[in-house]
Amino acid sequence: MTITLTINGESKTITAPPMKRLLDVLREDLQLTGTKEGCGEGECGSCSVLMSGELVNSCLVPVLQAAGASVCTIEGVAVEGRLNAVQQCFLEEGGAQCGICTPGMILATHHLLDKYPQPAMAQIQEGLAGNLCRCTGYKRIFNAVESCAKKSHA
Numbered sequence: 001m002t003i004t005l006t007i008n009g010e011s012k013t014i015t016a017p018p019m020k021r022l023l024d025v026l027r028e029d030l031q032l033t034g035t036k037e038g039c040g041e042g043e044c045g046s047c048s049v050l051m052s053g054e055l056v057n058s059c060l061v062p063v064l065q066a067a068g069a070s071v072c073t074i075e076g077v078a079v080e081g082r083l084n085a086v087q088q089c090f091l092e093e094g095g096a097q098c099g100i101c102t103p104g105m106i107l108a109t110h111h112l113l114d115k116y117p118q119p120a121m122a123q124i125q126e127g128l129a130g131n132l133c134r135c136t137g138y139k140r141i142f143n144a145v146e147s148c149a150k151k152s153h154a
């Protein structure tokens with residue numbers, strides 16, 4: 001079927017089976033390979049994107065469900081090819097190592113900071129609880145989020 005949705009501010013029309021995963025539509029049909037697949041079962045958050053302002057696991061979303069929605073992927077976050085504030089903080093604090101979890105972490109951070117511009121550490125931990133990282137031990141990721149929150153209020 002033909003489905004129209006907005007991706008990173010641009011209207012896109014694709015032809016795909018209605019139950020095709022949004023994750024696969026992004027990666028295969030739209031060549032937006034920044035969104036990563038980890039578990040494929042809704043457990044790891046590597047495939048997180050923002051859909052109409054909510055953080056979703058794109059491996060669990062049939063593309064039909066995204067019809068008419070506005071989706072933001074990691075490719076929509078950088079500004080004119082430059083890292084945005086959240087990405088910069090992850091870089092500075094060593095919050096990214098292998099990078100598989102990073103796009104999802106960045107989008108989860110945006111979602112968190114939209115809700116709580118100055119989150120307490122407990123809110124940071126809860127906000128990123130659906131995103132698993134095998135590399136960093138989380139401290140650096142939490143530091144990156146905290147640093148970004150502080151800078152945006154400097």
Ligand code: FES
Nearest residue numbers: 038039040045059
């Ligand atoms: S790949 Fe979607 S939650 Fe793990």
Ligand code: FES
Nearest residue numbers: 097101133134135
């Ligand atoms: S940086 Fe490797 S999984 Fe998080």
